[in-house]
Amino acid sequence: MVAFIWISYVLYRYSGKLLLKWYHAEKVGVLDKLSKKAGVSTPGMYTFNSPMPFIFTVGTSSEYNVALSTGAMGMFDVAEIEVLLAREIGHIRNGDVPINTISALFAGTLVGLSSAAYNLSLMAVFGRENNPIPKLIHFFIMGFVALPAALLIKLMISPSREYTADEFVEGVAGRPNLLPELLKRLESQTESFHRKINPGHGHLFPVNFLCIKDGYDVYLSMFNTHPTIDQRLDHLMKKSD
Numbered sequence: 001m002v003a004f005i006w007i008s009y010v011l012y013r014y015s016g017k018l019l020l021k022w023y024h025a026e027k028v029g030v031l032d033k034l035s036k037k038a039g040v041s042t043p044g045m046y047t048f049n050s051p052m053p054f055i056f057t058v059g060t061s062s063e064y065n066v067a068l069s070t071g072a073m074g075m076f077d078v079a080e081i082e083v084l085l086a087r088e089i090g091h092i093r094n095g096d097v098p099i100n101t102i103s104a105l106f107a108g109t110l111v112g113l114s115s116a117a118y119n120l121s122l123m124a125v126f127g128r129e130n131n132p133i134p135k136l137i138h139f140f141i142m143g144f145v146a147l148p149a150a151l152l153i154k155l156m157i158s159p160s161r162e163y164t165a166d167e168f169v170e171g172v173a174g175r176p177n178l179l180p181e182l183l184k185r186l187e188s189q190t191e192s193f194h195r196k197i198n199p200g201h202g203h204l205f206p207v208n209f210l211c212i213k214d215g216y217d218v219y220l221s222m223f224n225t226h227p228t229i230d231q232r233l234d235h236l237m238k239k240s241d
Helices: 002-022 033-036 069-076 080-094 095-124 133-156 160-173 179-186 190-196 199-204 229-240
Strands: 027-031 044-048 053-059 062-067
Touching: 002 053, 002 062, 002 080, 002 095, 002 179, 033 080, 044 069, 053 080, 053 095, 053 199, 062 069, 062 080, 062 190, 069 080, 080 095, 080 160, 080 179, 095 133, 095 199, 160 179, 179 229
Parallel strands: 044 062
Antiparallel strands: 027 044, 053 062
16 A cells, blocks of 8 residues: 555656657657746756647646747747747646646557557567557557546546637737737647657647547547637637737
8 A cells, every 4th residue: 555655656756757768759848938937846957858839837736847849949039939839837836737648648658558568569570561460459558448547538628628728829929919820830730740749648738639630530539628719710700808
């Protein structure tokens, strides 16, 4: 019992660091200016190498870190990145980050089991050309872990957190009219990257990178906790009236 409590505490305390390690993120500074405006503890600023325009915040126990991909830095200018960072600060201010972090660590690990099993089977005797066994192993384990992982995300993550984070941009970045355009640009990238994302991490990002524009994927939809972009833009318009 003591060991279980200790392990649970360690996972909770260091879940944010583990997710940063997952993405090979490196610290480049702190977000002092935005955090002071928001009245929150100063989060660290991390970057990681990925063509996908990712930005997310992780951490627990009032120690938070924002991670930005090289793909996002190449896609947005300085003013646009500041708006997206302000939105992440909104998640910190609203208290969303600890539960987002814990959920991502556990759900992402569960989903990762199927990929690990697939890769191991390829390295074993099953990895011969045209051998269907690796794919069968992948689908079997994915079917086994998908439901509990998706259920964890659905039970723990509220879609309303996106509305409150969107609203927060105006008070911190001072450029609320820029956010709708940025969300649309991010959404335009979903078709390119949805198959490259761990579904257990989908709720960490500003938009639903798991969606398919011209189709519907039951498996990916199980992990979606984002309102649609149209719903979010309508909400912002109503708040500005």
